[in-house]
Amino acid sequence: MNCFEAATRSLEKALADSDEDHINVWWVSSHLYQSGGTEEETSRVLQAYEHWFTEVMDPLVREGKIIWMTFDEMTEIYLKWEKARQRYESRFDAQDTKIDHEFWKRYIDPDDPQFYVYFAVNVNDYYDPDLCAETLNRLLDIYTKYGVRADFYFTGPVLKALVETHPEVIERIKDENMGINYHIRPSHPACDSSISQAYYKGKCRRIQDLSYEEKVDLLEKFESFALVTEGYSPDKKDFCSTYREGEVGGYDYVKEVFGVAPVISGLNTRDEDLKRAELEVLRRKGLRMYIASHTGGTNPMNPFEVSYGLLERPSDFGFPFASKLKEASYDGEKIAEIFFKSAPSGYERPLFGGILVHDYDFFKKSWLRTPLMGEENYYTEEERERRFQAYEEMVRAVLSRAGVKVITGEDFVEMYEKYLAATG
Secondary structure, eight states: HHHHHHHHHHHHHHHHHHHHHHHOOOOOOOGGGGOOOOHHHHHHHHHHHHIIIIIHHHHHHHSSSSSOOOOOHHHHHHHHHHHHSSOOOOOSSGGGGOOOOHHHHIIIIIIIEEEEEEEEEEEOOOOOOOOOOOHHHHHHHHHHHOOOOEEEEEEEHHHHHHHOOOHHHHHHHHHHHHHEOOOOOOSSSTTTTOEEEEEETTEEEEEGGGGGHHHHHHHHHHEEEOOOOTTTTTTTTTTTOEEEEEEEOOHHHHHHSSSOOOEEEEOOOOOOHHHHHHHHHHHHHHHEEOOOOOOSSSSSSSSOOOTTEEEEOOOOOOEEEEGGGTTTTTOOOHHHHHHTTTOOOOOOOOEEEEEEEEEEGTTTSSTTTTOOGGGGBBBOOHHHHHHHOOOOHHHHHHHHHHHEOOOOHHHHHHHHHHHHHHHH
């Protein structure tokens, strides 16, 4: 089954499960900018998209079963729908309190900015630790120049590679008090898009065949011991994910290296049991928050949402930096303008927006394709410099906007504690 067939099945199920008393949202996301393909490959993908839209989506639009909308348009409709209801049915018991600017200024933050902004850095690339370290140093130069903290997300394998080759970068991240967070990528078994089996109790087992308790037991091992990455590539469908018992790794390793428990974790699974098991393991180890959605989905009335015993990182708007480079013609100020234009309107509380970069965004087209591709996967020095310049211009432009305050996940946890104190 290819991705379009999977998307069609997902949409059909969403339509079958829709509730006429609620606003029903189904969304599809693509990351063509990370494909790293040739013009011919990209053209072929776009043709496949056009065929899918024509054959699957267009008939549903004509029948009135679906309506195309952007996230901000959905938000506007949601707010109108919300006001028409007699009471607000929160997804979580803790969200009965509606938050407005008056509440925020009194109990949460006297600054009451219009926008809270995250600068997030996903550090994944253990194939090229030298280029990764160089990129992190350039980003740190920018953050310290403008006096802001960024949220760094480390996988166990990339952190190990950096500790072994460029420990000075890790020390600099500590010294400059950046936000420390966790992330998982293949061949971690909770990345169900690429791995379906892992070593468990003496043999390779399919993750889907394990009970919930067995999944927790398995993931506890992968968050305690070093992930084996040797021999993995995206085209190896029979790869058995495993770990080195006795060698610290995963969440525990990030915690050990930085001396603090990573605050936030990203996820890479759509499997409900696998997600719940992974978050249970991480919560026990000290995690406070997870990324439920990169963009949109945060409660308009109250950003303090809790699920799986963890805070959800708020995200009202935002995007990956690299996805807007061509649209903005490498103009950082234009990227910042696009960022703020994507913010929803009508909220009675501060908005939360995030701009994400990956380490490899500044030196190659796709980190996972490195074993499959050659030098053509790497950007030229000129291209790399253009990207750094655009990023710094964007950071400067974001900070020059009135009503902006940069925060990390650690800051949001402190806000949540103030919220709990105010609401009892």
